[in-house]
Every structure is written in C-alpha cells, then in structure tokens.
Amino acid sequence: MKGDCGENPGARRDRVEITGMCRDQDPMQNRGNCEDQMPPTVDMNPSFLRLWRARFQGAPLYCANEGSEGVLASEGWRDYTFRATTVGQKRIEKYLLKECGPGSNLFHVGIGNSLLAQDFHPRVSMIVGVSIEHNEVHHGLQSGASNYFPFVMNKYSLQFSQAFSSDYDFVVDNNPSTFCCCFFHLVRMMTAYRRLMRNGGRIVTERIGLGWVVKGGNPRWGFDFEDWGRIAEVLGLTTSNINGEVYTMQHHQPV
Numbered sequence: 001m002k003g004d005c006g007e008n009p010g011a012r013r014d015r016v017e018i019t020g021m022c023r024d025q026d027p028m029q030n031r032g033n034c035e036d037q038m039p040p041t042v043d044m045n046p047s048f049l050r051l052w053r054a055r056f057q058g059a060p061l062y063c064a065n066e067g068s069e070g071v072l073a074s075e076g077w078r079d080y081t082f083r084a085t086t087v088g089q090k091r092i093e094k095y096l097l098k099e100c101g102p103g104s105n106l107f108h109v110g111i112g113n114s115l116l117a118q119d120f121h122p123r124v125s126m127i128v129g130v131s132i133e134h135n136e137v138h139h140g141l142q143s144g145a146s147n148y149f150p151f152v153m154n155k156y157s158l159q160f161s162q163a164f165s166s167d168y169d170f171v172v173d174n175n176p177s178t179f180c181c182c183f184f185h186l187v188r189m190m191t192a193y194r195r196l197m198r199n200g201g202r203i204v205t206e207r208i209g210l211g212w213v214v215k216g217g218n219p220r221w222g223f224d225f226e227d228w229g230r231i232a233e234v235l236g237l238t239t240s241n242i243n244g245e246v247y248t249m250q251h252h253q254p255v
C-alpha cells in the first residue's frame with residue numbers, strides 16, 4: 001500500500017488530521033517511499049528465528065507488508081460491534097472478575113461489542129482497547145464510561161508497538177494469532193504485549209480463540225498451549241494454564 005504511509009486506515013486518518021499531510025507528501029521529510037520511512041522494528045531476535053525454524057515454519061516468516069499486516073479483506077470476520085461475545089472472551093472475563101480490582105488497568109485487544117468495558121469499567125481503574133474496526137470503536141466511545149479509551153489500531157503494526165506505556169495489569173487478546181500474516185508480525189505484537197505489562201502484569205488468552213483460524217486461512221495460525229509456552233519462553237515469560245481454558249503469560253517472579 002504505497003502512498004498511504006503504510007498504516008491502517010484508522011491511523012492514516014488520524015495522521016492526516018494532525019499534520020494535514022502524510023510524511024511521503026511532506027517536502028521537509030520526504031525521503032522516498034513509505035517503506036523507507038517505516039523500517040521494521042528489531043523485536044526479532046535469534047531465539048525467535050530458531051523457534052520459527054523449529055516449530056512455526058508452517059507460517060510465513062515475513063510477509064513484507066508494513067501497510068496492512070494481518071488485516072483481513074472480509075469485514076465479516078472483523079466487525080463484532082453487534083455480535084454476541086464469544087465463548088472464549090466470556091471465559092476470560094470470568095477469570096478477570098476474580099483477578100482484577102479497583103486499581104487494575106486493563107488493555108483489551110479486539111474490543112468487539114465493548115461489553116467487557118461495559119461490565120468492568122466500574123470495577124477497575126482504566127480500560128484501554130484497540131480494534132481494527134471503526135464501527136467497534138465508535139460504538140465503544142458511545143458507552144459513556146469515563147475510564148474507557150478505545151482506539152482504531154492494528155495490533156500487528158509498528159504504530160501499535162510504540163503507542164502505549166507499560167501500565168497494564170492485564171493485556172487481554174482471545175485471538176492473538178487468528179488474523180496474523182507472518183511470524184515477524186506475531187513477534188512484534190507479542191513483544192508489544194510484553195512491554196504493555198506493569199510489574200506483575202499478565203497477558204491473557206483462551207484456548208478456543210487461540211486455536212481459531214478463519215475459514216480458508218493458514219491452519220498454522222491455530223495455536224495450542226504448547227505454542228503459547230514456546231513463545232513465552234523466548235519473551236522471558238512464564239505461562240499458566242488456569243483451568244484448561246484460560247492461559248496467561250507473566251514475568252517469572254511478580255515484583
């Protein structure tokens with residue numbers, strides 16, 4: 001996607017609003033095309049490369065798409081504004097009910113119908129969410145919860161990996177690999193999730209969503225607990241299988 005600053009549609013709109021032009025249209029900053037300006041990040045270390053070779057070769061190593069990485073063509077798979085909460089998401093929310101408290105900050109990736117925010121906003125300090133879908137974010141913003149902040153953002157993007165501080169107790173994503181394009185972008189996203197965590201924080205997923213692949217998609221994007229664990233190992237995190245359904249990653253020793 002040349003000529004659009006290589007970002008998702010939501011991000012592109014924001015940027016144009018702020019600067020009035022994309023960087024590749026700005027004579028002061030024009031250094032060629034978008035790919036030159038947005039080099040991939042350096043989250044891919046040798047251990048991840050070895051892990052791809054050993055376990056994830058069924059998925060592409062790098063898709064070379066820094067514009068719409070992991071964005072599915074079919075909106076039907078993405079827009080959950082008015083769809084029911086998935087079973088996996090409900091299981092995560094049941095877990096969170098026991099684990100979070102008034103001081104907790106939640107980060108929700110794939111906000112769907114925003115019912116998580118609706119149910120949890122009176123119980124926690126703050127909820128930040130991201131979705132690729134404008135409709136979902138628009139709907140979330142209508143909720144009126146003063147401590148809920150949904151963003152249109154692609155979780156596999158460079159922009160996402162640099163956008164948020166390390167202030168979250170729970171990073172929730174029940175479909176971390178479902179929409180993925182390549183191992184490189186999966187690693188970028190997981191590294192970003194790791195950075196989002198406060199000391200003692202947890203990344204939370206769930207068996208069904210982790211294993212779910214969209215119709216016609218690459219079956220290797222269906223992960224199991226062993227896959228989750230191998231990625232955690234390279235990130236320097238420890239996994240827990242809470243009840244055979246909810247899986248977490250956390251720092252070895254909560255500080």
Ligand SMILES: C[S@@+](CC[C@H](N)C(=O)[O-])C[C@H]1O[C@@H](n2cnc3c(N)ncnc32)[C@H](O)[C@@H]1O
Pocket residue numbers: 069070071077078079080084085086088089109110111112113130131132133136153154155156174175179
């Ligand atoms: C299957 S829906 C699940 C919604 C909700 N988590 C649930 O389980 O009820 C997938 C969610 O992920 C979002 N999504 C898909 N691809 C994404 C991406 N690349 N970055 C951020 N969100 C994405 C969709 O817009 C949608 O909110």
